[in-house]
Amino acid sequence: MxxxxxxxxxxxxxxxxxxxxxxxxxxxxxxxxxxxxxxxxxxxxxxxxxxxxxxxxDGTSVYPQDIVSLVLETRGNPAVWVDDEDNTNVNYIYMWDTTLPKENWQASYFTSLLPLTGSYESSLVKDANGAVLRFEFRRE
The missing domain is CATH 1.20.5 (Single alpha-helices involved in coiled-coils or other helix-helix interfaces)
Structure with missing residues:
Protein backbone atom coordinates (compact mmCIF):
# COMPACT_ATOMS: atom_id res chain seq x y z
CA MET A 1 0.00 0.00 0.00
CA ASP A 58 20.29 67.61 -47.03
CA GLY A 59 19.71 69.81 -50.07
CA THR A 60 19.37 73.06 -48.16
CA SER A 61 21.26 76.34 -48.07
CA VAL A 62 23.35 76.92 -44.95
CA TYR A 63 25.68 79.61 -43.65
CA PRO A 64 29.31 79.22 -42.51
CA GLN A 65 28.20 79.42 -38.88
CA ASP A 66 26.02 76.35 -39.44
CA ILE A 67 28.99 74.45 -40.87
CA VAL A 68 31.18 75.38 -37.91
CA SER A 69 28.46 74.28 -35.48
CA LEU A 70 28.09 70.97 -37.31
CA VAL A 71 31.82 70.29 -37.35
CA LEU A 72 32.14 70.99 -33.63
CA GLU A 73 29.04 68.93 -32.86
CA THR A 74 30.05 65.83 -34.84
CA ARG A 75 33.82 66.06 -34.16
CA GLY A 76 34.51 64.58 -37.59
CA ASN A 77 32.20 61.60 -37.37
CA PRO A 78 30.59 61.79 -39.90
CA ALA A 79 33.12 63.78 -41.90
CA VAL A 80 32.48 67.31 -43.20
CA TRP A 81 33.75 68.31 -46.65
CA VAL A 82 33.65 71.95 -47.81
CA ASP A 83 34.18 73.30 -51.33
CA ASP A 84 34.89 76.99 -50.79
CA GLU A 85 35.56 78.00 -54.40
CA ASP A 86 33.07 80.05 -56.40
CA ASN A 87 33.13 77.95 -59.56
CA THR A 88 31.35 74.97 -61.06
CA ASN A 89 34.23 72.55 -60.46
CA VAL A 90 33.87 70.38 -57.40
CA ASN A 91 37.04 70.63 -55.39
CA TYR A 92 36.66 69.99 -51.69
CA ILE A 93 39.36 72.08 -50.05
CA TYR A 94 38.51 71.25 -46.45
CA MET A 95 37.90 67.67 -45.36
CA TRP A 96 37.42 67.47 -41.63
CA ASP A 97 37.18 64.07 -40.02
CA THR A 98 38.47 62.33 -36.90
CA THR A 99 42.10 62.59 -38.08
CA LEU A 100 42.18 66.34 -37.41
CA PRO A 101 44.60 67.18 -34.55
CA LYS A 102 42.96 67.91 -31.21
CA GLU A 103 44.30 71.45 -31.00
CA ASN A 104 42.33 72.38 -34.15
CA TRP A 105 38.92 71.49 -32.68
CA GLN A 106 38.12 75.10 -31.80
CA ALA A 107 35.55 77.43 -33.30
CA SER A 108 38.20 80.06 -34.01
CA TYR A 109 40.12 77.62 -36.22
CA PHE A 110 37.09 76.85 -38.40
CA THR A 111 35.80 80.43 -38.58
CA SER A 112 39.23 81.61 -39.74
CA LEU A 113 39.04 79.22 -42.70
CA LEU A 114 35.49 79.98 -43.83
CA PRO A 115 34.31 83.42 -44.97
CA LEU A 116 31.87 85.24 -42.72
CA THR A 117 29.43 85.91 -45.53
CA GLY A 118 28.04 83.66 -48.18
CA SER A 119 26.02 80.53 -48.22
CA TYR A 120 26.64 76.90 -49.05
CA GLU A 121 24.55 74.23 -50.69
CA SER A 122 24.52 71.17 -48.48
CA SER A 123 24.13 67.49 -49.22
CA LEU A 124 24.48 64.19 -47.39
CA VAL A 125 26.43 61.17 -48.59
CA LYS A 126 25.06 57.90 -47.21
CA ASP A 127 26.24 54.32 -47.40
CA ALA A 128 24.18 51.38 -48.67
CA ASN A 129 22.49 51.01 -45.27
CA GLY A 130 21.48 54.67 -45.10
CA ALA A 131 24.00 55.72 -42.47
CA VAL A 132 25.48 59.18 -43.01
CA LEU A 133 29.11 58.97 -44.17
CA ARG A 134 29.79 62.67 -44.66
CA PHE A 135 28.33 66.12 -45.19
CA GLU A 136 29.25 68.01 -48.33
CA PHE A 137 29.00 71.79 -48.64
CA ARG A 138 29.53 73.70 -51.90
CA ARG A 139 29.76 77.47 -52.13
CA GLU A 140 26.74 79.04 -53.85
Missing amino acids: NEWTEAIWLGVSALITAMVLSFATMLGASVRHVSRIQQEEINAIEIVKEHRKYNKY
Missing part, protein backbone atom coordinates in the same frame (compact mmCIF):
# COMPACT_ATOMS: atom_id res chain seq x y z
CA ASN A 2 2.82 2.32 0.83
CA GLU A 3 4.42 1.71 -2.56
CA TRP A 4 1.31 2.91 -4.39
CA THR A 5 1.19 6.22 -2.55
CA GLU A 6 4.88 6.80 -3.21
CA ALA A 7 4.40 6.03 -6.91
CA ILE A 8 1.46 8.47 -7.08
CA TRP A 9 3.46 11.18 -5.29
CA LEU A 10 6.41 10.61 -7.63
CA GLY A 11 4.10 10.86 -10.65
CA VAL A 12 2.49 14.05 -9.33
CA SER A 13 5.91 15.53 -8.54
CA ALA A 14 7.15 14.70 -12.05
CA LEU A 15 4.05 16.36 -13.57
CA ILE A 16 4.49 19.47 -11.45
CA THR A 17 8.21 19.63 -12.33
CA ALA A 18 7.40 19.29 -16.02
CA MET A 19 4.79 22.08 -15.76
CA VAL A 20 7.23 24.38 -13.96
CA LEU A 21 9.97 23.73 -16.52
CA SER A 22 7.52 24.27 -19.40
CA PHE A 23 6.37 27.53 -17.83
CA ALA A 24 9.97 28.70 -17.38
CA THR A 25 10.77 27.84 -21.01
CA MET A 26 7.68 29.68 -22.29
CA LEU A 27 8.50 32.67 -20.07
CA GLY A 28 12.05 32.79 -21.44
CA ALA A 29 10.78 32.66 -25.03
CA SER A 30 8.31 35.46 -24.29
CA VAL A 31 11.02 37.62 -22.76
CA ARG A 32 13.27 37.12 -25.81
CA HIS A 33 10.40 37.99 -28.14
CA VAL A 34 9.52 41.15 -26.21
CA SER A 35 13.19 42.15 -26.07
CA ARG A 36 13.52 41.74 -29.84
CA ILE A 37 10.44 43.90 -30.44
CA GLN A 38 11.73 46.53 -28.02
CA GLN A 39 15.14 46.61 -29.74
CA GLU A 40 13.48 47.06 -33.14
CA GLU A 41 11.52 50.01 -31.76
CA ILE A 42 14.67 51.54 -30.26
CA ASN A 43 16.45 51.18 -33.61
CA ALA A 44 13.54 52.83 -35.43
CA ILE A 45 13.55 55.72 -32.95
CA GLU A 46 17.31 56.21 -33.42
CA ILE A 47 16.88 56.28 -37.20
CA VAL A 48 14.18 58.93 -36.91
CA LYS A 49 16.34 60.97 -34.50
CA GLU A 50 19.28 60.84 -36.89
CA HIS A 51 17.04 61.83 -39.79
CA ARG A 52 15.66 64.81 -37.87
CA LYS A 53 19.12 65.83 -36.72
CA TYR A 54 20.77 65.71 -40.15
CA ASN A 55 17.85 66.40 -42.50
CA LYS A 56 18.46 70.15 -42.31
CA TYR A 57 21.78 69.55 -44.10
